[in-house]
Amino acid sequence: EIVLSQSPGTLSLSPGERATLSCRASQSLNNNYLAWYQQKPGQAPRLLIYGASRRATGIPDRFSGGGSGTDFTLTISRLEPDDFALFYCQYYGVTRWTFGPGTKVEIK
Amino acid sequence: QVQLQESGPGLVKPSETLSLTCTVSGGSVNSNTYYWSWIRQPPGKGLEWIGYIYYSGSTNYNPSLKSRVSISVDTSKNQFSLKLNSVTAADTAVYHCARVYAGDGPKYHFDYWGQGTLVTVSS
Numbered sequence: 295e296i297v298l299s300q301s302p303g304t305l306s307l308s309p310g311e312r313a314t315l316s317c318r319a320s321q322s323l324n325n326n327y328l329a330w331y332q333q334k335p336g337q338a339p340r341l342l343i344y345g346a347s348r349r350a351t352g353i354p355d356r357f358s359g360g361g362s363g364t365d366f367t368l369t370i371s372r373l374e375p376d377d378f379a380l381f382y383c384q385y386y387g388v389t390r391w392t393f394g395p396g397t398k399v400e401i402k
Numbered sequence: 403q404v405q406l407q408e409s410g411p412g413l414v415k416p417s418e419t420l421s422l423t424c425t426v427s428g429g430s431v432n433s434n435t436y437y438w439s440w441i442r443q444p445p446g447k448g449l450e451w452i453g454y455i456y457y458s459g460s461t462n463y464n465p466s467l468k469s470r471v472s473i474s475v476d477t478s479k480n481q482f483s484l485k486l487n488s489v490t491a492a493d494t495a496v497y498h499c500a501r502v503y504a505g506d507g508p509k510y511h512f513d514y515w516g517q518g519t520l521v522t523v524s525s
Contacts, residue, residue, distance in 0.1 A: 329511035
């Protein structure tokens with residue numbers, strides 16, 4: 295069973311700063327099946343990145359994904375006020391889906 | 403624009419069966435490109451995948467819930483449904499329905515989600 299961990303648990307940054315979120319897997323992953331989501335309080339998660347690095351429809355280019363093997367990153371190049379939220383990575387493997395525990399990006 | 407909307411009771415008694423329906427608009431459940439899935443989120447906690455159904459009726463469930471879960475599809479109503487039996491307080495959560503892209507290229511991500519519905523298990 296693949297286990298995803300995310301770090302840091304909380305990231306305190308100011309608008310305009312760069313955010314780098316990490317997702318680490320317990321074993322090597324297929325990039326095609328790694329996705330990132332943003333969730334705001336009381337809302338459903340929103341797909342940001344799929345296939346490890348492809349932006350979903352309508353997602354601004356300040357969001358980017360990268361990585362391979364067991365280490366993946368989500369980068370927000372310049373934080374805007376609307377970006378502060380909870381972020382999850384997700385992987386599909388062996389006929390099941392797994393989510394990481396999440397990283398909260400909060401306003402410093 | 404694809405939209406998913408969950409419906410069903412917000413309160414279920416312990417040991418009874420939780421039943422929810424997801425109505426899809428702007429897209430068809432009768433498609434070989436997507437799976438239709440349920441995901442839950444206990445208050446203040448992370449996301450847990452419950453299971454999915456394909457338009458053909460084939461299903462796959464989270465092993466941790468498999469003995470208690472059933473997902474069905476009604477293509478005539480463009481809906482799919484979740485049943486979780488023998489519920490306990492640990493099943494209290496916001497339940498989301500979601501579409502899974504399963505076509506060509508990078509796949510198996512949840513591209514559209516319902517807003518979610520809180521189901522509380524309590525007597």
